[in-house]
Amino acid sequence: MGKPFVYVTRKVPEHCLEELREFAEIEMWQEEEIPVKREVLLEKAAKAEGIITMLSDKVDRELMDAAPNLKVIANLAVGFDNIDVKTATEKGIVVSNTPDVLTDTTADLTFGLLMATARRLPEAVNYVKAGEWKNWGPLLMAGKDIHHKTIGIVGMGRIGATVAKRATGFDMNILYHNRSRKPEAEADLGARYVSFDELIEESDYVVCLAPMTEDTKDLFNYDVFKQMKTSAIFVNASRGGVVLEDDLQRALDEKEIAAAGLDVFRQEPIDADHPLLAYDNVVALPHIGSASVETREEMTRMVGRHVANVFVGRKPEYVVNESVFN
């Protein structure tokens, strides 16, 4: 009997899948620029026992119905809103994800995005590169201070808590809102648990790191932006679906908030004519929270291990639907 077939829906660092190769025949979508075509995915799924997937590659019922031999879906991400976990569980398919390994890297990027937005770094870089720097004045590209300001973290999971840790280095006052209290963050980092409304009203920096769920979908609407300080900066490094982008645009137009730093969008990738790109006070990134070479390699090794584990009847380290093992 041949080795089980595994399809990888995006180009990943191939050398990190060496261990998995001992257990599986691996094929990978090779285009860097274009996401895997749906018809290709459906065709590959028909013989796949494992799928390594990520981001907006939808793993829905149609795909799982087309994959009668599928045993494991390993997501190269901590978020798994691209996967219909309920259907996978019904079908006994293991779903795994990659938390922890990307926590520091994503927290670094989130804090970097906050700083870039507050201190107008992309605008300043473009200004110099465009040869517009002809003079110097005290208020040239003047931004907002970060130190000693209040950061409000919505979603105090692993990444939220690590951003809070970064914030302590800037002597920030830390507020958080989360489904559950985090005593360690309160004791170790001095973070204060507050209601969502209090966080929105009191924070100079509102940072969203909450996962995409029914509760967080469209959470940041016009009324929420209006409730923020007019000097507030909104940073989103979780999922685009938590923000109503038209409402954010309106809040920026009406100067209800000062600026936004966005690593994620409702529909990714975005085009150059996306309305939010027209704002100087919006810093937009192409969903690169966990995108360091080291972390991407580690994530790839991890999904490889998860798939290999399932093939040898072992439970992977991070399983989203534990009940398939009961």
Ligand code: 8YV
């Ligand atoms: C992923 C992310 O790398 O982990 C997540 O949830 O958003 C990123 O770290 C990206 O979504 C690709 O799957």
